[in-house]
Amino acid sequence: MPAIKLNNISRDYGLGIFGVQDVSLDIEEGEFMVLLGPSGCGKSTTLRMIAGLEETTSGEISIAGRDVTRLAPRARNVAVVFQSYALYPHMSVRENMRFGMKMRKTPRAEQEARIAQAAEVLGLQAYLDRKPSALSGGQRQRVALGRAIVREPDVFLMDEPLSNLDAKLRGEMRQELVKLHRRVGKTTVFVTHDHVEAMTMGDRICIMRNGRIEQVGPPLEVYARPRNTFVAQFLASPAMNLIPAELTASDGGIALGAGPIAGPLPAREAAAYRAGVGRALQFGLRAEDIATEAKPGTLPFEGSVTAVEALGNENLIAVESGGHRIAARVDRHFLPKLGETVTLHADLAHMHLFDAADGEALVREA
Amino acid sequence: MLRKVVSHVGLILAVVIVLFPILWVLRTSLVPAHDSYSTAILPAVTLDNYRALFADKDFGRNYLNSLIVAGLSVVLTMPLAAMTGYAFARFRTGGRIARFATLASQMLPPVALALPTFMLFRTLGLTNSLLGLTIVYAAINLPFLIWILMGFFESIPEDLEGAAMTDGATRWGAFWRVVLPVAAPGIMAAAVLGFILSWNEFLFALILNGSSTATVPVALASLQTSNGVQISNVAAGVSLAILPLMIAAKFIQKYLVEGLSFGSVK
Numbered sequence: 172m173p174a175i176k177l178n179n180i181s182r183d184y185g186l187g188i189f190g191v192q193d194v195s196l197d198i199e200e201g202e203f204m205v206l207l208g209p210s211g212c213g214k215s216t217t218l219r220m221i222a223g224l225e226e227t228t229s230g231e232i233s234i235a236g237r238d239v240t241r242l243a244p245r246a247r248n249v250a251v252v253f254q255s256y257a258l259y260p261h262m263s264v265r266e267n268m269r270f271g272m273k274m275r276k277t278p279r280a281e282q283e284a285r286i287a288q289a290a291e292v293l294g295l296q297a298y299l300d301r302k303p304s305a306l307s308g309g310q311r312q313r314v315a316l317g318r319a320i321v322r323e324p325d326v327f328l329m330d331e332p333l334s335n336l337d338a339k340l341r342g343e344m345r346q347e348l349v350k351l352h353r354r355v356g357k358t359t360v361f362v363t364h365d366h367v368e369a370m371t372m373g374d375r376i377c378i379m380r381n382g383r384i385e386q387v388g389p390p391l392e393v394y395a396r397p398r399n400t401f402v403a404q405f406l407a408s409p410a411m412n413l414i415p416a417e418l419t420a421s422d423g424g425i426a427l428g429a430g431p432i433a434g435p436l437p438a439r440e441a442a443a444y445r446a447g448v449g450r451a452l453q454f455g456l457r458a459e460d461i462a463t464e465a466k467p468g469t470l471p472f473e474g475s476v477t478a479v480e481a482l483g484n485e486n487l488i489a490v491e492s493g494g495h496r497i498a499a500r501v502d503r504h505f506l507p508k509l510g511e512t513v514t515l516h517a518d519l520a521h522m523h524l525f526d527a528a529d530g531e532a533l534v535r536e537a
Numbered sequence: 538m539l540r541k542v543v544s545h546v547g548l549i550l551a552v553v554i555v556l557f558p559i560l561w562v563l564r565t566s567l568v569p570a571h572d573s574y575s576t577a578i579l580p581a582v583t584l585d586n587y588r589a590l591f592a593d594k595d596f597g598r599n600y601l602n603s604l605i606v607a608g609l610s611v612v613l614t615m616p617l618a619a620m621t622g623y624a625f626a627r628f629r630t631g632g633r634i635a636r637f638a639t640l641a642s643q644m645l646p647p648v649a650l651a652l653p654t655f656m657l658f659r660t661l662g663l664t665n666s667l668l669g670l671t672i673v674y675a676a677i678n679l680p681f682l683i684w685i686l687m688g689f690f691e692s693i694p695e696d697l698e699g700a701a702m703t704d705g706a707t708r709w710g711a712f713w714r715v716v717l718p719v720a721a722p723g724i725m726a727a728a729v730l731g732f733i734l735s736w737n738e739f740l741f742a743l744i745l746n747g748s749s750t751a752t753v754p755v756a757l758a759s760l761q762t763s764n765g766v767q768i769s770n771v772a773a774g775v776s777l778a779i780l781p782l783m784i785a786a787k788f789i790q791k792y793l794v795e796g797l798s799f800g801s802v803k
Binding site: 219222223224243244245247249250251253254255257258259260261270271274275318322328 | 719
């Protein structure tokens with residue numbers, strides 16, 4: 172039995188405007204599920220529908236096997252960590268954590284014990300009597316987490332909880348949250364628009380667009396086999412290079428023609444993409460699958476460098492070739508000048524092909 | 538340096554211009570009646586004007602009437618204004634029309650309402666009564682206070698109530714335990730404003746009430762008699778009438794400065 176089951180849920184705002192449309196998703200007990208997508212894709216709305224803060228206009232939501240679709244938020248036994256933290260400003264840290272337990276009439280001794288334990292886990296012992304206004308952003312974030320933990324809910328719902336933190340703190344909190352999840356072991360739904368958070372934290376990620384689910388799966392699997400161009404482009408920075416392409420049969424093999432990247436496919440890829448011959452396609456290649464040196468299974472192409480971002484550990488470069496802009500992630504020692512013509516090598520072992528009309532990925536047959 | 542001096546001189550001048558009438562009223566209330574119109578700053582100091590006001594004119598009763606009417610009307614209005622303001626801020630209660638109607642009721646000149654109110658209250662036996670005037674003030678102030686509180690509630694992040702409701706509170710519980718305490722400065726400021734409005738109201742107090750239930754503004758106006766204006770008594774009465782307003786202003790300042798930024802959200 173899944174911990175959370177969303178069965179065809181929709182949020183209809185009227186006039187044909189949907190926040191969320193026909194979303195079905197099973198989230199397993201103890202799983203860390205990340206809802207990922209751009210602004211306005213419906214991920215936060217989905218989370219708020221699970222919490223009961225947003226009306227579910229059709230479909231059913233069950234938590235721990237219980238239909239909660241029409242239940243008030245307080246009856247669902249979920250804890251929400253908000254992007255804004257939403258700490259009660261007139262209460263101390265201790266009272267913030269106590270509030271939920273008080274509402275649920277948890278015995279006083281038990282309240283104290285849970286607060287003490289959460290404060291220890293989150294390093295908040297010294298701040299228990301402070302008001303939220305006297306805390307830093309990172310500390311407020313911990314209090315929000317503590318307030319959720321002490322409730323011992325069935326499910327944790329987190330709505331972009333890290334987005335108000337600076338980059339360094341965000342990285343630290345990311346790891347702490349994962350650790351905390353392992354320790355507490357509770358089902359967690361985590362909303363973010365940051366693909367790095369999604370890749371590093373989720374047991375599975377669910378990518379959404381326009382109120383619908385595009386793809387669900389373990390992060391590496393979704394990364395390796397994006398179902399369509401949207402997922403392919405969203406789940407990386409820089410986004411996957413996409414170039415209009417076609418496959419033609421030649422000399423018993425298959426030839427690829429994708430802008431400047433043209434030539435025979437290696438035998439494995441030729442066998443895998445035989446179904447694509449003669450169709451209008453898009454050729455997709457991630458920036459890291461472009462090499463600076465030739466290897467077996469690569470196709471060379473030339474381009475003029477239009478952008479160089481030296482990140483220290485690696486360089487992101489963009490080249491312009493035959494009217495196509497191609498981004499590449501290269502070694503830090505490969506540092507061309509702007510306008511310089513360079514030869515790069517597309518690693519076809521990691522190529523993707525999508526239908527040009529609907530953006531759906533061509534299934535690799537081998 | 539010179540700029541600083543000039544700007545300070547300018548500011549001091551402005552303060553004197555603003556405060557002078559009030560200070561002169563205070564001065565007039567403290568000098569003997571025959572010196573009221575003299576230009577001497579303080580020829581003599583006496584409390585006779587105040588004594589006369591209370592002994593001869595029953596000003597104590599007027600003062601108490603005003604306190605009762607203004608205080609009670611605030612007590613009556615605030616819960617209604619808070620709940621309606623919250624409903625307007627959070628739900629689509631009544632839609633835009635309800636919001637507009639609330640504001641529009643404030644655009645009507647009070648005198649347009651005075652006569653119908655008088656006729657209605659005479660039928661109900663509420664003329665010449667403090668209760669009647671309290672109800673009128675509550676009704677007049679309600680839309681204005683709803684509008685003010687709606688603004689305060691709108692500035693409170695909705696996530697706070699979301700947090701309270703997932704924490705186990707009902708919508709009412711979230712309003713009572715989280716929203717109201719957070720909005721306390723705004724509610725206090727609105728209450729003080731409501732008090733001031735009622736305290737200063739003249740027209741309805743004049744039309745609806747007689748001498749035993751007259752409020753301070755009506756009592757002060759009655760000092761303008763066929764024998765002329767009893768300026769020394771008026772000055773004493775005005776000085777006393779300003780007192781609660783000054784205390785109220787102090788309150789408003791404290792709460793407005795405190796504001797709504799508590800660091801609950803970033």
